[in-house]
Amino acid sequence: MSGKYAYGVVVYCGMNTRIYRNSAESGTGRNKISKLMQTYNQHVIVLFTLQAMICIIAAFTHGWIYATTTTTTDNSKADDDDTTTTYYWYLYVGPQSVDAGDVLSRGLRVAGSLLLQFTYFVPISLLVTLEIVKYFQGRFVSADVRMQHNGLRAASNSSTLIEELGSVTHVFSDKTGTLTDNLMxxxxxxxxxxxxxxxxxxxxxxxxxxxxxxxxxxxxxxxxxxxxxxxxxxxxxxxxxxxxxxxxxxxxxxxxxxxxxxxxxxxxxxxxxxxxxxxxxxxxxxxxxxxxxxxxxxxxxxxxxxxxxxxxxxxxxxxxxxxxxxxxxxxxxxxxxxxxxxxxxxxxxxxxxxxxxxxxxxxxxxxxxxxxxxxxxxxxxxxxxxxxxxxxxxxxxxxxxxxxxxxxxxxxxxDMPFLESWRRSYNDARGLVGDAKERALKQCIEEMEYDxxxxxxxxxxDKLQDYVPDTIADLHEAGIKVWVLTGDKIETAINIAYSSRLLDSTVLNEVITATTPPSIHKTLDTLSHRITALSSSIAGRPSAGHHHHHQHGDRSSLATLEWDDLAEVKLAKRGLLSLSSIDMDVGQAVLPLSGHGRGEEAEKEPTTSLTDVGDEQLESEEEGVCIDMNKPTISSPSSSWTSVAITISGDSLAVVLKDRPLRKKFFKFALSHCITVIACRVSPKQKAQIVRWSGSYLPANTMLAIGDGANDVGMIVSADVGVGINGKEGAQAARSADYAIPQFHFLRRLLFLHGRESIRKNSTFIYYTVFKNVAFSLPAFLLGFVSQFSGTSLYDPILKQGYNVIFTLLPILLYGIFDRQLLTNITSSCPYLYLWPGISLKRLCRMECTSRELIRLKFSPFNLFGNKHLLLWLLAAAWVSVCSTVPSMVYLYNASIDSNGNSSPPLAGVGSLIFLHIIILCNFVVYMLSNIRYWFTHIGIIGGSIAYLLAWIILTEVSSSSAEGGLTTSSMIFSPSTGAVLLSGLG
Structure with a gap:
């Protein structure tokens, strides 16, 4: 280089880089949070409030006891012979003076002491252990050989949302490359x-x-x-x-x-x-x-x-x-x-x-x-x-x-003069930056693409992929509504819809092509009247909306906010979901259910999957229990319509999205009444808007978007959970999605097996963790009834540190990773089981009823978490605390002498025994919850108690305080009283 200086210009940097602008438009989707974790975040507030209330009650009670119990000292005698007299509240001895500052000081001291002892009341370690469980659940998805095609396997890009796969209510699907092979x-x-x-x-x-x-x-x-x-x-x-x-x-x-x-x-x-x-x-x-x-x-x-x-x-x-x-x-x-x-x-x-x-x-x-x-x-x-x-x-x-x-x-x-002039303008437009460039280019292109x-x-x-019709039929049977968002013509989309069994002769398909708000309003009103008339002709059958109303339980209940107000608030928060729910009028369209189990891909891939390990044990444990996967549940007359669908053009959809009253009316109608919606000639931006508005109007429901191309990225990241297909249009959709699968029909196994099992186990994991922590903390409060709520510590501070990380960790961790309720081929092939992830196979068979009858029983399919569950688990924790604490206090804390002449154990010994009692009970609960029990499951359950006993003996025997009270730890463990305490608590 001959010159002394080099000049450079940096362009399209910072917020103007292409990667930033693309990410700002569609987002990355990695800041999503599942409905289960949203519910747990609310529970944390409840637990903190309950913890504070317990500490305040204990502090107030201690202050009241101290204030109503007067202690006087008689100094009339010699200095070395003072006489102390205590007067209780029920003995009137005349007016007494109480130091209010002393009472307040004691109350605050007790509140602080109990607050430290209640550090386990809110399970902070839950987030870490749950992430471990979700990581392995995601690895099972990636290692499932039943979900591979042409060397491609499923992938889990975000294991934090795996339980969302078990509560999907709406699927938004691209057509080309997703439902079809993309082999043009x-x-x-x-x-x-x-x-x-x-x-x-x-x-x-x-x-x-x-x-x-x-x-x-x-x-x-x-x-x-x-x-x-x-x-x-x-x-x-x-x-x-x-x-x-x-x-x-x-x-x-x-x-x-x-x-x-x-x-x-x-x-x-x-x-x-x-x-x-x-x-x-x-x-x-x-x-x-x-x-x-x-x-x-x-x-x-x-x-x-x-x-x-x-x-x-x-x-x-x-x-x-x-x-x-x-x-x-x-x-x-x-x-x-x-x-x-x-x-x-x-x-x-x-x-x-x-x-x-x-x-x-x-x-x-x-x-x-x-x-x-x-x-x-x-x-x-x-x-x-x-x-x-x-x-x-x-x-x-x-x-x-x-x-x-x-x-x-x-x-x-x-027309050479025009051509030369246009090329100059086009080159000048390409040299501009920002919005001016876009406007200039658009004007030049419009001038050229004219006449x-x-x-x-x-x-x-573009042919359909294998098993797409069966997969869509199974999704419908599982209560999942499927929307198809495509760029094809209306006629092409309708033809594919019939081929893929999105539509059939029992579905009333209303085509909307109007481009003015009044015309679309009139079409929706007319369709609503037809649905009302249709419902009267098929009275006695539960509707699709009725089905979904029961399907989601309280999660689709009434909301006090208006539809569009709630939706705009949610969108303004850019991802912060509203906790309110939306109530829609009960739909009048019947969702056809068939109950036919389909497992073509399982027959095609006979290789044993990692997720199939343990099926033999389940077969042995569920011996004598069977279920008919081919049992029909409903026979819909082909001569009449039993459900409703909407096919809308891109131009009509643009009008709907811009007009607020029309948007509210359309989404309310489509989400509550239609079994499927087909949007044709839609742009990628419109796809994302449809998913975003649907999730905003139904924030309590789970929206899943699936696509294969770069034009589907916006839709995928806007959904509650995004699934990408490793297609022929690059890997951008698969990389941007939370989960990736090789073909559409693997969505059935992803939802029915991995999703159902994850939401069942993860919800139990969360509430069990809350249960065992509350059960471990409450004995410190119960001790107050003996110690006058003085804030006395009950547990050994060293042993206490191992409660969540050693003594009770392994059983629930193994449960969350390896437990399976049913055989994998049954779970992945029975759509109606997706509606009730918490119901057992034995219970289904004992009921001897179809999925349609289960709907009439008003079961709550996704009722696996909520305030009701928190209350039940807290009551169970309180009962375990009482069963662990009261026998120990009654049999051991009172002054007594055993057969060897040893006195009763000190408070530390009683606390350690309560500690052991709670470990045994909590681990036994995991054993009862488990549907499949491996050899290492037994080791984990028994090993927690053995590990605690060894740690207790070692710590107390080497400690100088072990001789206090004259009763050693070894003799205490093997004493008849200890056995009686444990048996009485377990009983």
Missing amino acids: IFTSAYVMGSGAADSPLLGRYQTNGIPPNPERHVSGQFDARVFERIVLEDRDPHNTPLLFLLGLCLCHSVLIKDSIEASDDPLKRLGSESLYDASSPDELALVAGARHLGFEFTARPTPDTIRINLTTPFARKVIQGEYEKGDTSIDVELLEVIEFDNDRKRMSVLVKIISPLAEEDGRQCSTTTTRILLLIKGADSNAASPEEELESVLDVLSAGGLRTLVYGVRDLTS IDIVGCTGIE
Whole structure:
């Protein structure tokens, strides 16, 4: 470097970096908190309040006892012969003076002493131990071999939300790559002017002699010969068909793989997947379709050039007007590329073509011709206003479940002044920053993508993944509502909905395409009246809303706040969920339940999973208990509608989201009445808004979003729990999600097995931890009835430190990690068990009723945590404390002499015995809670008591204070009185 200085400019830094702006828009999703932990946070406040009240009551009682008990000293006698007389409150001895300051001082001293002894009342260690349990539960998800596909396994990116998988009420799903394979197959192509009846999709020219097609991205039913015949019959095959084919092979961002481009091996050029590197499967299928028709994209000699190889006589005929032998290549110059974005939903390229184009009579021109064309492709709703001819073709393609794209062109050859002026403006706009750049670019793009002539359309098939219909049916049986948010046309989305069993003949599907608030209001009112009429015709059946009302128990009860007020408060807090619930009118749509267990993936993967370990023990422990997974629970008449769904377009949804009264009305209706909602032509931003508003209107319910692409990230991080699919559109969704699975049907096992077991065990883990800590703390308060609430310490301070980390840790830790209520194949295959994670298999069989009858019994499926549970566990803790403390005080603390002449043990010995008693009882509770008991479960339960006895003996025998009272620890442990105390407490 010859100069002394170097100047540099730092641009797009700080808050303007792309990574920051993207994260600020969608978030990371890592600050989520489960409903169970939200409830526990409320319980912590209750426990702190209860702890303070106990300390205050004890301090007040001690002060009152001291104030009402007067002690006088008689000094009339000699100094060494003082006489002390105590007067109690029930003996009137005349007026006495009490020092108020002394009473207050004693009361504060007792309150502080009890506060220190009650440090275990609020289980702070719970957060650490629960994280250990959740970590292993997440590892079980990742190690489940029943959830792997093509070498990909499930992944747990956030184990803190694993119990949320057990309380899901709504699933918001993308379609492409989530419900479908995302293996796009070029199925149909249509050129304007050829007539809708001549579409290859309708099979007019199809013959049985279709040649085999080695290209996996082109349908075997697509016959290029039919397409060529249709095009060559056109009056002007060198204009519209040529422009359509040019758009097909030029309007894309596909790259050639370097290893293939440098190779001459023709075998490597057979498949588009091995030849091209595309950002999306759609573009790969479109380029493969153009290649199948003779317009092969072969190279990019320069960044601004595309080379097209004309490989068939048809291609050379269309572009040159004559048949030639051998391949002919043409180079096309790329002037500008306007990338696809979610607002425009289209992509454009400005190209310059220099080639010997044909004249109108089909003969080759003697001189070259230069044409400047804007080639555009996009959704039919955004690319342009389709003509009636094209509309009929698009309807046919969409009805067949195909993804449609419309191609258009604008010829700028004769408008060079506009082109030069536009390019200058476009370059200037790209040099701006911030909002000014976005506005300028938008204006330039709108000026260019104007006056477009439609030249044709394509149809691409995207098949459903394996077991998707069965999985969705099981989700419905489990009381989970499934919403599909897709960018496809309404007809395509409805076709996929019927194929995936989101819709059937028993579902009334209302399609909303209106773009004005009054029209949408009227549609919702009409649908509401139809539901009312429908409910009267099927009286006696519980509705879908009724089902969900019982399904969520108190979590879907009335709220005092208005719907939209609560929702906006929640959104304003950016993730802080409101503790209020929303009440919706009981819906009138019946949720069909079948109870059919499905386990195709289990049959497909016979390998024993890590999560299946212990099934043999469960089989032996549940011997004689069986359940019929194929038992039908309801038979819905196919002649009438029994449930309701809504299909809404993106334009209508935009109106709904902007209008507050309409938004409130729509979400209230959809969330309470509809078994499914299908949103079509929605943008990624709208997907996130739908999930966010749904969660805001129902803050007590759990919203799950699942997708596979970068456009699903906003939806995934906005949901209570996000699931990403390791698809073909990159790993951004899987990395941003809380959990990742290879295919959609694994969602059933993720929810029904891992989610159900996690919420059952984690809720028990939390309340048991509260139980054992309260049971350990209360004896210090009960001692006050003997010690006049003097704040005397009951436990050895050293042994006390091992209560939560040694003596009672292992049993509940092993329970949270390894316990399983039912066999894995039963849990993952019985949808209605997801509704009642706390009910046992024996109880289900004894009841001998269907899931529909269980609904009528008004069970609370997710009633595993709440204030009621806290109260019950606190009462159980108080009972354990009484059973541990009272016998010890009655049998041992009173003055007595045993058979060997030893006096009663000191207070420390009584406290240690109470300590042992509580350990035995609490560990025994874990044993009773366990559904499966391994050999190490027994070791953990018994080992806690043995460890305490060893620690007690060692500490007291080596301590000088062990001789106090004349009764050693060893003799105390083996004395008949101690055995009587333990037996009486256990009894």
